Amino acid sequence: xxxxxxxxxxxxxxxxxxxxxxxxxxxxxxxxxxxxxxxxxxxxxxxxxxxxxxxxxxxxxxxxxxx
Numbered sequence: 001x002x003x004x005x006x007x008x009x010x011x012x013x014x015x016x017x018x019x020x021x022x023x024x025x026x027x028x029x030x031x032x033x034x035x036x037x038x039x040x041x042x043x044x045x046x047x048x049x050x051x052x053x054x055x056x057x058x059x060x061x062x063x064x065x066x067x
Contacts, residue, residue, distance in 0.1 A: 003051040006063035013048040017041040 005013075020041035023029045029037060047053045056062060 001050070001052045001057075004056045004062040004064060005047065005051050005053055006065060009063040010048040010051060013044040017045040017048070 020029075020037045024034050024038060
């Protein structure tokens with residue numbers, strides 16, 4: 001797959017996933033909210049490591065720098 005996420009986008013996604021993990025493990029979020037945010041955090045984490053966002057591909061968006 002072609003990468004369509006820039007460095008800042010990948011860092012922000014990783015940070016959001018980390019914040020959700022901290023909130024969950026400290027008990028600040030629980031129940032349905034924790035499940036929804038947990039799934040979103042896992043998706044953010046995976047896409048930040050891969051560098052490709054399938055949703056970006058669908059809408060033709062890219063945050064990579066043009067060379």
